[in-house]
Amino acid sequence: MRAFVINKYAHPSQQHLSTDAPPPKPGPDDVVVDVYSAGLNFFDILQSQGKYQHQPPFPFVLGSELAGKIADDSPIPKGCPFKRGDRVFGSGQGAYADNIATSWRSLVPLPRKMTFDQGAGLFVTWPTSYEALVGRAGLKRGEWVLVTASAGGVGLAAVQLAKALGAKVIAAAGSPAKLEVSKRHGGADYVVDYTEPDWQKQVLKITGGKGVDVVYDPVGRIRECLKCIAWKGRAVVVGFAGGEIEKLPMNLVLLKNISIVGIHWGAYTKFEPQHIPIVWKALIELFESDRVKPVTYSEVFPLENLAAGLDAIEKRKTWGKAIVRIREEDGSATERAKL
Numbered sequence: 001m002r003a004f005v006i007n008k009y010a011h012p013s014q015q016h017l018s019t020d021a022p023p024p025k026p027g028p029d030d031v032v033v034d035v036y037s038a039g040l041n042f043f044d045i046l047q048s049q050g051k052y053q054h055q056p057p058f059p060f061v062l063g064s065e066l067a068g069k070i071a072d073d074s075p076i077p078k079g080c081p082f083k084r085g086d087r088v089f090g091s092g093q094g095a096y097a098d099n100i101a102t103s104w105r106s107l108v109p110l111p112r113k114m115t116f117d118q119g120a121g122l123f124v125t126w127p128t129s130y131e132a133l134v135g136r137a138g139l140k141r142g143e144w145v146l147v148t149a150s151a152g153g154v155g156l157a158a159v160q161l162a163k164a165l166g167a168k169v170i171a172a173a174g175s176p177a178k179l180e181v182s183k184r185h186g187g188a189d190y191v192v193d194y195t196e197p198d199w200q201k202q203v204l205k206i207t208g209g210k211g212v213d214v215v216y217d218p219v220g221r222i223r224e225c226l227k228c229i230a231w232k233g234r235a236v237v238v239g240f241a242g243g244e245i246e247k248l249p250m251n252l253v254l255l256k257n258i259s260i261v262g263i264h265w266g267a268y269t270k271f272e273p274q275h276i277p278i279v280w281k282a283l284i285e286l287f288e289s290d291r292v293k294p295v296t297y298s299e300v301f302p303l304e305n306l307a308a309g310l311d312a313i314e315k316r317k318t319w320g321k322a323i324v325r326i327r328e329e330d331g332s333a334t335e336r337a338k339l
Contacts, residue, residue, distance in 0.1 A: 002326075003097035004062045004306055009050035012062070012310045017303065021061070024094060024101035031082060031104045032074035036116035036329055038095040039065030040301070040309045040322040041124070042241070048310075056093055062306075063095030067110055067119030068326075071099060080104040089119035096306055098326060108280055111287045116329050118294040121153060121321030124265070126294070127279045128238065129157040132216060132263040133165065135279075137234040141166030143213035144230070146203060148194065148221050149241060150186060151178035151319040156295050158216045159186030164291040170203055170212065172221075181319045185295045194221065200228035220244055222260065226252045237262045295320035 003021035026032055044062055046052040067089040070082050082088060087110040092102025110119045133139045145162040149155045150171035159182060162169045171188035173179050179191040192202045204211060211230035215222065218238035223246050229235060235258060240246075253260060268276055286292045297318045301309035303326050312318050 001098045002303060003094070004303070005059050006048055006062055007059045010048065012045055012048045012307045015048060015062075015307065017306065021097065024097075024099055026075055026101040027103075029077050029080075029103045029105065030101045031076065031080060031107070032071040033066065033068045033088065033092075033100050033102065033107070034071045035066050035068040035095060035097060035100055035326045037067050037120035037300075038063050038324050038326060039121040039124070040306075040313050040318075040324055041065065042313055044096075045310050045314055061094030061097050061100075063097070063324075064091050064093060065120055065123050066090065066092065066095040066100060067116040067122075068100075077104060082107065082109075087116075087119075089116075089122050091123045096303065096324065096326075108284075111284060113290075114287070114294070117296050117300060117323045117325065120323050121294060121296065122283075125153045125157050125321060126161075126283055127276075128263060128265040129154050129161050129216070130283055131265055131268070131279055132236045132238055133158060133161055133214065134282075135275075136261045136263050137214045137216070137236050139165055139167055139214055142168070144168050144170065144207050144210070145214045145216060146170045146172060146212040146225060146228070147182075147188075147216045148172045148225065149217075149219040150182040150188065150191075152218065152241070153321040154218045154238060155216075156182070156186045156320055157292075159188050160292040160295075161286070162214075162216075163187045163189075164286055167214070170206060172199070172203075178319060185320060194224070200224065203228040220246055222246055223248055226256070226258070229256060229258055231257055233258045235260045297322040300325050 001021045003018050005018045070084050070086045072084050088107040089110045090107035092100050094100045145167045147158045150173050169188045170190045171182035172192050172194045174195045182188045190206050192199050211228045213230050215225040215235040220240040220242035222235050297320050301324045306324050
């Protein structure tokens with residue numbers, strides 16, 4: 001079996017693809033999935049080097065997001081709703097391999113119209129963005145939303161979701177090319193380049209001086225965004241892709257009567273598992289209605305070039321969701337995506 005096995009900590013560029021890795025051993029609640037596509041994430045780069053909060057014991061297979069089919073020889077645990085051959089997406093340690101053993105509870109049926117490439121990037125990005133906007137920010141139809149890093153995986157999902165939920169969206173990014181992606185693939189109403197000085201004044205002008213009701217920030221620019229947030233606005237801390245954990249001027253929080261809230265979707269498994277199916281039900285309905293659509297980066301990397309894909313992530317060359325393709329899907333699946 002091919003697998004990106006980590007035997008020692010090193011940068012992904014110094015790791016190698018194994019062609020004779022042992023097949024995965026399923027646990028009591030696990031199914032075996034034939035992996036077709038897997039999502040590339042920045043945290044994979046950290047995990048390869050031993051710098052991530054979750055570090056499996058050696059040896060382990062890298063990768064955590066996937067889409068594929070329940071294998072023909074997979075066990076089907078008691079209570080598992082899937083059968084062999086079902087198309088699924090989800091998570092599990094070891095996605096950068098021909099096969100993975102993972103809990104059936106970490107899998108979701110892949111919508112009929114989606115390709116495996118599209119499905120491989122759903123499990124982390126989309127519920128994070130949905131719960132951030134709906135559950136944490138309480139987004140209402142007609143409100144103004146500012147999305148930073150708007151051409152990235154979670155950013156583009158947030159732009160699409162905010163539009164689908166009836167908001168007016170201002171997409172912020174750091175280059176003309178990424179702003180164009182935000183408009184073309186996300187459907188943003190307006191775009192602003194946050195590398196320009198006093199870019200917040202553009203946001204205030206667009207909103208008629210009011211400012212934005214919701215800030216969605218996965219990069220670490222909340223402090224800057226407070227200059228253009230509205231009275232009673234809500235700022236959602238999604239992450240710190242820029243590398244710095246911010247210190248915020250709490251006087252502005254008081255004077256503008258705003259809320260600053262966080263979203264840690266992974267923690268819902270521990271603290272609020274009953275809420276997870278509710279979010280997925282809402283998302284699947286949006287996918288099936290064609291009101292939103294996953295966006296994948298223009299270059300799909302084969303498993304043999306995984307390190308190149310992670311390098312592109314690290315150097316911020318990608319937009320949307322970057323994907324590594326493990327095996328090709330048949331023509332009927334590709335046709336489904338065109339429906």
